[in-house]
Amino acid sequence: MRRVSRIQPNRAPKCLRQGHAKGQGKENHCVKTKFAKKGDTLIVSVHGRLDAITAPDFESECAGRINGGELFLIADFSGLEYISSAGLRSILQIAKKLRQRKGDITFCGLSSMVENVFSISGFATMFSIHESLDKALLDRER
Secondary structure, eight states: OOOOOOOOOOOOOHHHHTTOSTTSSSSOOOEEEEEEEETTEEEEEEEEEESTTTHHHHHHHHHHHHHTTOOEEEEEEEEEEEEOHHHHHHHHHHHHHHHHTTOEEEEEOOOHHHHHHHHHHTHHHHSEEESSHHHHHHHHHO
């Protein structure tokens, strides 16, 4: 007997499906990512919260780009309000994928809170971190 797959209708982002929209408990848990290309570098601008709810979607989006051939990423975290251990884990997975392909990830625009988390977790010594996107791009060109 042949199985027929059902096409699921378009669904809201995972964070909204789980009832984390504004007005329902804590502030909006969605993370917004924008991708832009500058030379051979993919810039990933992240806004919102990178936590247990949003990290899997962020990781999946980045992994899709890496699987599509991207090797050099700059993560612009100037809009990132919060990062949890789940967010750190997703960064490690992304970095691992890139390094397996001889690529790399650089970070810029960290808020003091995110910079503190990077420092405590040891990420500040594992990754290149820049004050601004312009400085990260300049370093990438060298």
